[in-house]
Amino acid sequence: MEVSTLPISASHRGKLISSGYTSLSSLSSVSPSRLAQDLKISENEAVEILKVVSRRSGSEKIENGNHAIMNGAQTAWDMLHEEESSVCITTSCSDLDVILGGGIHCKEVTEIGGVPGIGKTQLGIQLAVNVQIPSGYGGLGGKAIYIDTEGSFMVERALQIAEACAQDMLEYDNLLRKDSQACRVIKQPKAFLENIFYFRVCTYTEQIAVINYLEKFISEQKDVKVVIVDSITFHFRQDFEDMALRTRLLGGMALKLMKLAKQFKLAVVLLNQVTTKYKEGSFQLTLALGDSWSHASTNRIILHWNGDERYAYLDKSPSLQSASAPYAVTGKGIRNAAPNCKRVKLM
Amino acid sequence: MANKLISEMGLPRSMANVFIARNIVTAKALSLLEQRNQNEYLAGHLPTRLKGLDAALFGGIPFGVVTELVGPAGIGKTQFCLKLALLASLPTSYGGLGGRVIYVDVESKFSSKRMIEMGLSSFPEIFHMEGLAQEMAGRILVLQPASLSEFTESLQHIKVSLLQHNVKLLIIDSMAALASGEYGLAPPKHHPLGWHISFIKSLAECYRIPVVVTNQVRSQSRDEASRYLFQEQSRAETIEDPPNFNSHLVAALGIHWAHAVTIRLVLEFRSGQRVIKIAKSSISPSMGFCFNITSSGVSLLDDEGVEMMGPEANTISWEGHIGIINYE
Numbered sequence: 001m002e003v004s005t006l007p008i009s010a011s012h013r014g015k016l017i018s019s020g021y022t023s024l025s026s027l028s029s030v031s032p033s034r035l036a037q038d039l040k041i042s043e044n045e046a047v048e049i050l051k052v053v054s055r056r057s058g059s060e061k062i063e064n065g066n067h068a069i070m071n072g073a074q075t076a077w078d079m080l081h082e083e084e085s086s087v088c089i090t091t092s093c094s095d096l097d098v099i100l101g102g103g104i105h106c107k108e109v110t111e112i113g114g115v116p117g118i119g120k121t122q123l124g125i126q127l128a129v130n131v132q133i134p135s136g137y138g139g140l141g142g143k144a145i146y147i148d149t150e151g152s153f154m155v156e157r158a159l160q161i162a163e164a165c166a167q168d169m170l171e172y173d174n175l176l177r178k179d180s181q182a183c184r185v186i187k188q189p190k191a192f193l194e195n196i197f198y199f200r201v202c203t204y205t206e207q208i209a210v211i212n213y214l215e216k217f218i219s220e221q222k223d224v225k226v227v228i229v230d231s232i233t234f235h236f237r238q239d240f241e242d243m244a245l246r247t248r249l250l251g252g253m254a255l256k257l258m259k260l261a262k263q264f265k266l267a268v269v270l271l272n273q274v275t276t277k278y279k280e281g282s283f284q285l286t287l288a289l290g291d292s293w294s295h296a297s298t299n300r301i302i303l304h305w306n307g308d309e310r311y312a313y314l315d316k317s318p319s320l321q322s323a324s325a326p327y328a329v330t331g332k333g334i335r336n337a338a339p340n341c342k343r344v345k346l347m
Numbered sequence: 348m349a350n351k352l353i354s355e356m357g358l359p360r361s362m363a364n365v366f367i368a369r370n371i372v373t374a375k376a377l378s379l380l381e382q383r384n385q386n387e388y389l390a391g392h393l394p395t396r397l398k399g400l401d402a403a404l405f406g407g408i409p410f411g412v413v414t415e416l417v418g419p420a421g422i423g424k425t426q427f428c429l430k431l432a433l434l435a436s437l438p439t440s441y442g443g444l445g446g447r448v449i450y451v452d453v454e455s456k457f458s459s460k461r462m463i464e465m466g467l468s469s470f471p472e473i474f475h476m477e478g479l480a481q482e483m484a485g486r487i488l489v490l491q492p493a494s495l496s497e498f499t500e501s502l503q504h505i506k507v508s509l510l511q512h513n514v515k516l517l518i519i520d521s522m523a524a525l526a527s528g529e530y531g532l533a534p535p536k537h538h539p540l541g542w543h544i545s546f547i548k549s550l551a552e553c554y555r556i557p558v559v560v561t562n563q564v565r566s567q568s569r570d571e572a573s574r575y576l577f578q579e580q581s582r583a584e585t586i587e588d589p590p591n592f593n594s595h596l597v598a599a600l601g602i603h604w605a606h607a608v609t610i611r612l613v614l615e616f617r618s619g620q621r622v623i624k625i626a627k628s629s630i631s632p633s634m635g636f637c638f639n640i641t642s643s644g645v646s647l648l649d650d651e652g653v654e655m656m657g658p659e660a661n662t663i664s665w666e667g668h669i670g671i672i673n674y675e
Contacts, residue, residue: 116605117627117661125629151412151552152609156405157630202549237603238541273606285575302575308657313577322577331632 003027006052015039016049027053087140089131089226089267091123092165092334095325099314100301106140106225106267109258109296111232113272113287114303119310119329120271121152123303124228126334127269128196129161131226134187137169142225142266143195145218147210149234153198162192164332197224204235208249211256218264227260231271233288247292254296270297309337393435393444393516393557396469397638399650400623403631408557409610413548417562417598418614418663422621423640424561425456427614428518430644431559433466435516436486441473446515448487449505451498453524457489468643495525502546509554516557517550523563523599540600544607560608564596564663596663615663623647626660633660 003016003023019038021027027035027050036046088103097103104110104127114120128146133139146153166189197217201207211229218224232253240246261268275288287294287302294300300316306326313324326337392406401407408414408431416424432450437443450457463484467474474480490505492498508514526540551558598605598613605611611627623645624635633655637648 116602116608117611121629150607150609151548152629154409154412154629160630200552202545202552231606234607235545238545274602276602279576302577304575304578305658308659313575315577 008049008052089127092126093327093336095336096312096327099323099325101320104267107261107265108298109261109268110299111270111272111297112301115274118303121230122329123334124230124271125158125161129165129192132192132195140225143223145197145224145227147199147229149201161333162189207235211253226267228269231273233273250293397647399636399647399652403634405630410557411552411555412609413551413558414610415560415562415608416612419564422614426640427645428520429462432487433462436483444515446513448516449514451490451519465644498525519560521561563599565599567597613663617664624660
């Protein structure tokens with residue numbers, strides 16, 4: 001008990017404890033007259049006791065600095081340093097990286113949606129491979145968790161993308177780092193696969209259970225830097241009679257994922273599907289799961305067709321402008337679109 | 348997979364979550380690959396014997412996922428399915444899967460005679476052997492459910508028999524016909540086949556078999572959504588797709604189904620030629636191949652194929668119907 005460590009007389013200490021004042025915080029908000037009444041001592045003695053208490057907690061206040069103002073708060077200045085020094089996960093397409101401000105940011109939830117066949121799973125697998133790029137090459141050197149709700153993860157494709165990534169790193173070595181032989185980390189493509197933790201969930205209860213379990217899993221694994229959920233929508237689009245329940249479940253899931261992102265400083269990527277919505281006299285394409293879900297993510301990217309090319313549109317971001325960039329899905333994964341097409345356009 | 352059984356037990360959600368959380372089995376992607384290469388016959392693919400298509404699909408129709416065939420009537424979807432059923436029932440020594448096939452025939456299009464004809468034409472030496480044709484035809488189980496509820500019931504039976512009877516392929520021809528009768532009753536938010544989609548996918552994955560489903564087409568209506576809100580706002584910069592309602596069709600069953608299938612093969616007529624295109628696949632590029640229907644099933648005219656650009660692979664064109672299927 002903290003009170004027992006205060007430098008006051010033993011009789012006063014005994015009276016404090018028997019009256020129920022066992023911790024410093026309970027003494028911090030009581031007035032001297034009230035304390036005198038409770039302990040049956042003179043008011044002067046009560047004032048003395050409170051002075052001792054404030055001196056003790058005062059010294060602690062100085063140690064903690066700003067935290068005493070509000071527990072858990074951080075100043076914007078500290079956050080600025082953190083934001084500037086955070087490394088992003090590259091998407092392997094430089095145009096896309098540019099509009100995203102470097103790539104997929106850690107500590108944030110990014111939602112990526114699009115029509116079937118546009119490349120959402122491809123982007124998910126590419127990120128799961130790219131997160132493992134060692135820091136010597138500008139990556140995070142972390143592991144990936146891939147939660148597959150639809151069964152669209154194909155191992156052969158992941159191996160293909162990993163081989164292309166290893167090939168790119170080798171070329172980078174040959175071009176730019178001829179001198180530093182010692183820093184060469186030759187990564188085998190199969191080693192990439194070893195660092196992707198794959199969960200397959202078949203119902204929405206399993207999906208919620210896995211997301212609840214992730215906290216424990218990640219604190220044991222320690223190196224996970226990206227959690228990809230492909231797709232977040234699938235199990236929630238069918239057989240839900242009670243829409244209110246669905247909204248509650250989705251909200252709870254969104255909060256948990258945001259907490260995971262902040263707590264473990266990793267990136268959460270949610271792949272979403274599309275649906276049609278009747279608005280202003282016509283049908284429009286929009287991301288699934290409704291309006292309340294659209295608040296759940298920090299960033300939102302919509303993948304769409306524009307003529308013959310695939311484009312990514314940054315729809316929502318707290319710090320970046322809306323912009324559009326072309327990309328291509330090749331045998332090696334996500335790459336820049338062919339050079340003769342339009343470049344990055346700001347909206 | 349223990350996870351699935353627990354969720355089917357009907358426990359209150361909180362309890363189910365606890366059980367599931369304890370039992371979660373995760374796999375490293377590497378072990379998935381190794382498992383597949385070592386244990387599975389033909390590394391997890393059912394070859395279609397169409398060289399170009401098999402090469403583009405990295406071996407053939409993959410195990411463990413749902414493959415969809417979509418196209419207008421008379422293009423050859425059922426022919427393709429019959430051929431696949433035949434290939435799967437061939438003994439492993441001849442390159443088949445050597446197992447049973449469950450063929451769910453909703454529109455009563457299954458023709459044993461045609462299948463035997465395909466067999467005689469493509470594998471004459473095998474089929475002329477004593478009793479082999481009977482053995483293989485005996486391995487193909489045909490179900491003909493008359494309604495969606497009957498189909499739902501038979502799915503449960505299928506699940507039980509998948510393991511017991513060594514079933515290696517499940518074909519559903521066609522999914523759209525099942526749904527077409529039910530749309531009027533269900534409220535618009537519910538997809539009538541929602542549960543079925545999940546169930547079929549879980550069957551495919553749990554038992555690591557290929558599942559092939561056929562789908563119909565319908566014409567594109569005026570209200571068809573093709574743009575996002577931000578595309579409307581910046582109309583000057585987006586390339587307009589020429590609205591061509593006469594010759595464009597869309598796959599039936601909606602966008603939820605389109606998301607749910609893993610591989611989508613689109614069959615269409617184009618300038619009088621039949622073309623099969625890989626419209627959605629996470630491992631193959633969008634390629635199209637011209638094909639014909641022959642006595643031995645389906646055969647490609649050209650194994651090289653044509654690369655499809657953009658969303659062309661997903662559109663289904665309908666340019667004149669060739670009256671008779673040409674048998675060579």
